[in-house]
Amino acid sequence: MTFAASHFGTYAVVYVTMEFNDLDGTPWARKAVEVLAAKGIVQGTAPRTYSPEAGITRAEYVTLLARTLGLFSGSSGTGTGGPRFTDVQPDDYFFAAVTALSEAGILQGYEDETFRPEERIKREELAALTERALQAAQKPLKSGDASLLDGYADSADIAAYARGSFTRLIAAGLLTGDQYGLRPAEGATRGEAAVLLHRVYSGGTE
Numbered sequence: 001m002t003f004a005a006s007h008f009g010t011y012a013v014v015y016v017t018m019e020f021n022d023l024d025g026t027p028w029a030r031k032a033v034e035v036l037a038a039k040g041i042v043q044g045t046a047p048r049t050y051s052p053e054a055g056i057t058r059a060e061y062v063t064l065l066a067r068t069l070g071l072f073s074g075s076s077g078t079g080t081g082g083p084r085f086t087d088v089q090p091d092d093y094f095f096a097a098v099t100a101l102s103e104a105g106i107l108q109g110y111e112d113e114t115f116r117p118e119e120r121i122k123r124e125e126l127a128a129l130t131e132r133a134l135q136a137a138q139k140p141l142k143s144g145d146a147s148l149l150d151g152y153a154d155s156a157d158i159a160a161y162a163r164g165s166f167t168r169l170i171a172a173g174l175l176t177g178d179q180y181g182l183r184p185a186e187g188a189t190r191g192e193a194a195v196l197l198h199r200v201y202s203g204g205t206e
Helices: 027-038 058-069 095-103 123-136 146-151 160-171 190-202
Strands: none
Touching: 027 190, 058 095, 058 123, 058 190, 095 123, 123 160, 123 190, 146 160
C-alpha cells in the first residue's frame, strides 16, 4: 500500500463502510457517494442521509474538489498570494480550499471581488474548475475533439470559458450528459458532483 502523508506521525489502515438511506432513487450515484464518504471526502447532510438530488454550492464543491485532488491540507489557509474575496473569512470551513485554489489560479471570483460561496454551482462552472484543478494537480487532460460537443442538443448553451473543459472531460470519460443534454447553465446536484469526483479520484468512468 502506498499513500501520501502531509506530516510525520503514526498511521493505521482501517476499513470504513458508509451507507445512506436515501440513495435508492439515484442508483447511478450510490457507488460514488459511498466510496467518497468512506474516504472522508464527502459527508451526508444528516446521519445516514446524503440528499443526492439537493443542490451543491460553490463553496461545497470547491472544498470537495480540493480534498479529492489533495490540493490543500489543514483547516485554514496559510498562503499570502492570490486573490482574496470579501465574502470569504478565515473562520469559514471552505477558507483553506478557496485560498489554495485561488492561489493556484484555478478559482476566480466575480468583478465585485466576491466568491459567492452559497450560490449553487452551475454545471459549466463545475466542469471548468475540475479541469483546471486536474492541471494544477499535474494530471492534465488531453485536448479532445470539439466535435464531441455536437452530439448534445444544448452544446450551444455552454459558455465560451467552459467549452474546452467540457470537451476534455467528456473525452476522458469523466463527464457525460443525460437525455436532456449537458445542461451547462443548470445548477449541479450533490449526486452529480459525487459521480464526477469519484471518476476523477479513480481515473475514469465506473
